[in-house]
Amino acid sequence: MSRKLITMSVLALALAAPAFAQDTTTTTPAPTAAPPQCEEQFTTLDTDNSGTLSETEAPQVYAKSRIDNMTMPDTGYGRDEFLAACADNQFTRAEPDAGAPLEGANSFTEGQARDRATAWGVTGVSAMTKDDLGVWRGTGTVDGGTVNVAVDYKGNVVTSTQ
Numbered sequence: 550m551s552r553k554l555i556t557m558s559v560l561a562l563a564l565a566a567p568a569f570a571q572d573t574t575t576t577t578p579a580p581t582a583a584p585p586q587c588e589e590q591f592t593t594l595d596t597d598n599s600g601t602l603s604e605t606e607a608p609q610v611y612a613k614s615r616i617d618n619m620t621m622p623d624t625g626y627g628r629d630e631f632l633a634a635c636a637d638n639q640f641t642r643a644e645p646d647a648g649a650p651l652e653g654a655n656s657f658t659e660g661q662a663r664d665r666a667t668a669w670g671v672t673g674v675s676a677m678t679k680d681d682l683g684v685w686r687g688t689g690t691v692d693g694g695t696v697n698v699a700v701d702y703k704g705n706v707v708t709s710t711q
Contacts, residue, residue, distance in 0.1 A: 587635035591628055601625030609640065612667035642670050642706075649705035655683035662700040663687070669706040671698050 594607045603625050604611040610631065614621050634640065657665070659677050662685035666674045670691060677687035677700070685700040688711070696708040 583632035583636040587632050590635065591631050594631075595628075599625065601627050602631060607631075608667050608672070609670060610634075612664040613639065615664050616661075616668055645705035645707050646703060649703070650682075650684045650699040650701035650707045651703055651705065652682040652684070653702040655679060655685065655700075655702040657685060657700065657702070657704075659685065665700050665704050666698045666706050671696065671706070671708065674698065 591602070594602055594610075596606050597603075601624055602610055604621075607626060610626055611621060614626070655662075659679075662677050662679075663674045666677075666687070666689060671689035672691075674689040675687040677685045677698075679685050683702055687698050689696060689698050689708075691708055695711050697711055699707045701707075
């Protein structure tokens with residue numbers, strides 16, 4: 550091979566090398582930063598300042614974890630997990646379907662109905678009874694006021710003032 554041809558080949562490879570040497574690994578996008586109110590909510594809930602939430606401190610979080618079939622660590626629900634879930638709006642009150650509570654065959658146990666109410670934000674949920682329409686009914690507290698709470702077969706939570 551001529552010296553000129555070898556030089557041109559080496560030059561061509563050198564110029565092409567950066568394209569081959571590029572980092573082709575994919576990166577996971579950074580998680581969405583939790584809004585400030587999530588951090589404030591965690592701080593408010595973490596009454597013992599342990600950096601984790603116990604079921605006593607955050608019954609809504611634990612009820613939601615049971616609904617979602619999550620296993621909570623024995624050490625408690627960590628700050629980072631809470632902030633990620635909060636940023637993903639996992640603790641917001643879902644709007645019930647129109648006309649809820651809906652009549653129908655309800656396969657929830659009382660405990661599952663109470664978890665749905667608690668996860669929705671009702672605190673101090675009383676014992677619940679299933680009526681003849683298949684709706685679990687009880688009482689509890691929302692935003693400091695006593696409410697009637699109903700949980701239908703679809704998991705809709707409906708509250709009304711007493």
